[in-house]
Amino acid sequence: MRWGLGNSFFYQNRLRTILLCSLMKAEKSLKELATHTNVPNELKKMQFLLREQRYLEYLQDGKTLEALTVLRQELTPLDYGSSRVHQLSRCLMISGKKELCQMAKWTGKGAESRQLLIDKMQAFLPPSVMLPPRRMRTLLDQAMESQIHRCPLHNVPSAALRDNVSLLVDHTCGKYVPCFPDFFPTENSQTLSDHTDEVWFCRFSPDGKKLATGSKDYSIIIWDVDLDTREIKMDKSLESHPYGVQYLAWSPDGKYLASCGPPDETADEVWIWDVEMGEVKSKFSGSDGDCLTTCAWDKDGKQLVTGGIRGQFYLCDLDGQRLSEFEGVRVQCLAFLGDGRVLAADTHHRIKSYDFSDLTDGSL
Numbered sequence: 001m002r003w004g005l006g007n008s009f010f011y012q013n014r015l016r017t018i019l020l021c022s023l024m025k026a027e028k029s030l031k032e033l034a035t036h037t038n039v040p041n042e043l044k045k046m047q048f049l050l051r052e053q054r055y056l057e058y059l060q061d062g063k064t065l066e067a068l069t070v071l072r073q074e075l076t077p078l079d080y081g082s083s084r085v086h087q088l089s090r091c092l093m094i095s096g097k098k099e100l101c102q103m104a105k106w107t108g109k110g111a112e113s114r115q116l117l118i119d120k121m122q123a124f125l126p127p128s129v130m131l132p133p134r135r136m137r138t139l140l141d142q143a144m145e146s147q148i149h150r151c152p153l154h155n156v157p158s159a160a161l162r163d164n165v166s167l168l169v170d171h172t173c174g175k176y177v178p179c180f181p182d183f184f185p186t187e188n189s190q191t192l193s194d195h196t197d198e199v200w201f202c203r204f205s206p207d208g209k210k211l212a213t214g215s216k217d218y219s220i221i222i223w224d225v226d227l228d229t230r231e232i233k234m235d236k237s238l239e240s241h242p243y244g245v246q247y248l249a250w251s252p253d254g255k256y257l258a259s260c261g262p263p264d265e266t267a268d269e270v271w272i273w274d275v276e277m278g279e280v281k282s283k284f285s286g287s288d289g290d291c292l293t294t295c296a297w298d299k300d301g302k303q304l305v306t307g308g309i310r311g312q313f314y315l316c317d318l319d320g321q322r323l324s325e326f327e328g329v330r331v332q333c334l335a336f337l338g339d340g341r342v343l344a345a346d347t348h349h350r351i352k353s354y355d356f357s358d359l360t361d362g363s364l
Contacts, residue, residue, distance in 0.1 A: 023054045042124040057109045147171040205254040214245025236278045251301035258295045267291045270306045282320035296334040307331040315356045324356045
């Protein structure tokens, strides 16, 4: 017999209704269900859960003889969960509800324990028989996440969208969701004017609480970001850079900041800054005459890859020590993959992957 969605809904609703009313009827329905599906091997486990619930409810109601009958004639003959049976037998000596719930690790008779029973039983039933808990909500969340991923304007957490989900239209920020124009920036709210020359680069820290800006004036400014008011205030200025700052990269933990200069022969170093201390931790330089204009951190924040348009790029550590290098590659942008490989966009209109562990490369 083939089971479809209709049968799944039928048995799900039937079993839920019975479980919330009569445990005896639920067990009879469970036996009928087992003859039509592939759950006979799990039948004993589900029977144990049902009988355990009946036993504990009898005890809470003060029906000790009925509880003893369930223990001796129904739970013990199943030959399943012997340690749990021993624990349940000790509950016969308890008279108070609080002590009973504590010893049995049970929430007590009522809707809560019945719902927990349903959730436990669903673990033994295939989805074709009984849909997993909150399955419809899970499908809606997956559909919403997919639409958000494709939305070019989305810039708020997914949680902010939940109360505005509509099944009538696909999600598009600012079109069918009235709250979203308020989130999407359409006008200037603050101007930062502490640099004395052109600002060439800016980047938020991974946690969004800091902003770093690099300028032609040879300085980097670190700004504090208030995530509630979105107000930005100057924290500190990192001085003594020997040339303009064209590129910045935060370490994954936000503790360090790497800075690169413009594409000229004077920009021959990458500076690694300790942001909290406001001082240079280390510097890295490539080959003579090489300019370093871009960089990227590995996922652990312990290594840095850097390069430029002179024809080489390098792997270094936090102390500025060169670990490895590739020659003959003029790179314009770099990024680490999760597996440790590096993606490099070069001047030949390519994006290639490079593995520093064995110095191999490959095309995407």
